[in-house]
Amino acid sequence: MIGVRRVVVTGLGAITPLGNTVATYWDGLKGGVSGLGPITLSATPEQLTQKVVAEIKDYDPLKHFEERELATLDRVSQIAVIAAREAIANSRLSFDMTLSVRTACIIGCGVGGMMTLDETYRRVYLEHKKRVFPLSIPRLMVNAPASQISMHCGIRGPTYVIASACASATHAIGTAFHMVRSGAVDCAVTGGSEACLTFGTIRGWEAMRVMAPEVCRPFSIGREGMMIGEGAAVLVLEPLERAQARGAEILGEIVGFGMSADAGDLTAPDVGGMSRAIEGALIDAGLKPQDIQYINAHGTGTTANDETETKALHQVFGEHAQKLAVSSTKSMVGHALGAAGALEMVATMMAISHGIAPPTIGYQGPDPACDLDYVPNKARAMTIEAAMSNSFAFGGLNAVLAAKKFS
Amino acid sequence: MSDIASDVIAIVTKKKRVDKPTVELSDRLEALGLESLDAVEMIFDLEEKFDIEIPFNANTNNPRTEFDTVGDVVNAIEKLVAKKKS
Numbered sequence: 001m002i003g004v005r006r007v008v009v010t011g012l013g014a015i016t017p018l019g020n021t022v023a024t025y026w027d028g029l030k031g032g033v034s035g036l037g038p039i040t041l042s043a044t045p046e047q048l049t050q051k052v053v054a055e056i057k058d059y060d061p062l063k064h065f066e067e068r069e070l071a072t073l074d075r076v077s078q079i080a081v082i083a084a085r086e087a088i089a090n091s092r093l094s095f096d097m098t099l100s101v102r103t104a105c106i107i108g109c110g111v112g113g114m115m116t117l118d119e120t121y122r123r124v125y126l127e128h129k130k131r132v133f134p135l136s137i138p139r140l141m142v143n144a145p146a147s148q149i150s151m152h153c154g155i156r157g158p159t160y161v162i163a164s165a166c167a168s169a170t171h172a173i174g175t176a177f178h179m180v181r182s183g184a185v186d187c188a189v190t191g192g193s194e195a196c197l198t199f200g201t202i203r204g205w206e207a208m209r210v211m212a213p214e215v216c217r218p219f220s221i222g223r224e225g226m227m228i229g230e231g232a233a234v235l236v237l238e239p240l241e242r243a244q245a246r247g248a249e250i251l252g253e254i255v256g257f258g259m260s261a262d263a264g265d266l267t268a269p270d271v272g273g274m275s276r277a278i279e280g281a282l283i284d285a286g287l288k289p290q291d292i293q294y295i296n297a298h299g300t301g302t303t304a305n306d307e308t309e310t311k312a313l314h315q316v317f318g319e320h321a322q323k324l325a326v327s328s329t330k331s332m333v334g335h336a337l338g339a340a341g342a343l344e345m346v347a348t349m350m351a352i353s354h355g356i357a358p359p360t361i362g363y364q365g366p367d368p369a370c371d372l373d374y375v376p377n378k379a380r381a382m383t384i385e386a387a388m389s390n391s392f393a394f395g396g397l398n399a400v401l402a403a404k405k406f407s
Numbered sequence: 408m409s410d411i412a413s414d415v416i417a418i419v420t421k422k423k424r425v426d427k428p429t430v431e432l433s434d435r436l437e438a439l440g441l442e443s444l445d446a447v448e449m450i451f452d453l454e455e456k457f458d459i460e461i462p463f464n465a466n467t468n469n470p471r472t473e474f475d476t477v478g479d480v481v482n483a484i485e486k487l488v489a490k491k492k493s
Contacts, residue, residue, distance in 0.1 A: 207451060208447065209450070209463050209465040212464075213464075223466065224466050224467050225464060225466040265444075302465075302466050303465070
């Protein structure tokens with residue numbers, strides 16, 4: 001069983017500030033639509049300095065779950081299950097017992113059930129209630145999104161959450177990719193989920209002093225910072241042979257995964273750490289820098305990230321860096337933190353399969369420190385044979401995936 | 408020295424990263440070794456101490472140029488405190 005297998009993507013699912021399915025998400029991305037908007041999920045938003053975030057819209061939990069089920073599901077798990085259901089339906093897999101025990105569910109999540117935590121704290125500290133909701137603990141535990149996907153979708157193989165802040169989902173997808181490639185499992189349902197747009201979380205991000213007031217314009221002159229968001233995205237991964245044997249539609253191939261740690265500053269990005277993760281993904285994929293056409297950047301919109309990521313791309317790609325199309329879809333969906341890498345990997349797979357690089361919106365002109373082609377404001381039709389998706393987290397944790405068009 | 412000045416000096420003294428026994432109003436923040444997270448923490452301490460809101464975005468503001476010296480910080484705080492009282 002153990003060997004090196006080709007790993008293909010056969011299902012995608014997403015629920016994002018741009019749309020609650022992959023199709024609507026992709027329509028928004030290629031249309032250059034902004035998913036940012038006023039804060040509605042937080043209690044007392046009028047007390048917040050920040051007025052804009054990227055929330056999922058038109059979402060009614062009762063259209064997806066029964067009331068009884070919702071007692072056990074924080075928003076972060078609800079959206080994880082919704083994205084997983086879409087990805088699994090898209091793959092046309094059914095998890096009989098033979099496949100179920102051989103399928104992994106590896107999900108990235110930064111902070112777990114913050115909505116439940118926030119509600120619970122308000123109740124005990126603000127309202128001085130004596131009791132909290134009985135299922136508060138299993139709702140808010142950080143592994144809940146993976147556990148709930150396993151329970152709702154019938155997945156019985158290795159199942160856990162990876163938490164590495166803004167790189168969580170990329171670490172999760174990369175780990176799942178390696179598990180499928182090695183033969184440790186025969187299928188993986190993998191991605192990320194985050195839903196932490198509570199009063200306390202937004203206050204926390206305000207205190208970091210890194211958020212843009214209204215518009216997120218990564219790599220652009222005049223950028224003012226990042227925009228926090230939420231969302232979930234899931235990919236179904238299978239070995240090529242298995243996918244072909246069952247006649248599955250193959251949406252692309254995951255070929256490489258690189259990881260590194262900066263061992264330096266807690267929050268400041270590091271060219272060396274970023275470069276090593278990008279190079280690691282290329283080496284793992286057996287690709288040369290000039291094989292890559294598109295990069296879905298980490299591109300948070302902060303001064304420090306965008307400059308440092310640009311330097312890292314120069315370092316790894318040399319002269320080829322100028323030929324890359326590099327875009328930040330965070331300009332449209334905000335930074336979904338622990339889910340960001342999954343939203344971005346879905347965007348990358350769609351970009352490869354449709355031959356369209358999604359844009360960086362809000363772009364006003366070049367910053368001298370950011371001198372690459374950032375696909376400003378309008379999507380671009382182009383051949384994408386191979387692409388990468390970057391994620392770089394607080395704590396100096398970096399993860400990068402490489403994917404190819406299937407042929 | 409005003410109360411505000413001595414409070415600001417006390418806060419800056421906690422954050423400084425160089426071995427200098429006393430902090431003066433003329434000291435430059437950069438020379439005191441304040442890094443970006445130190446500046447964010449210092450602003451939090453100042454806001455808490457004086458119950459004011461200091462508009463500051465690490466992407467568009469540079470504390471080392473806008474608040475070059477400890478005296479610049481004191482002046483800014485004095486203005487914000489006066490605005491709050493009025």
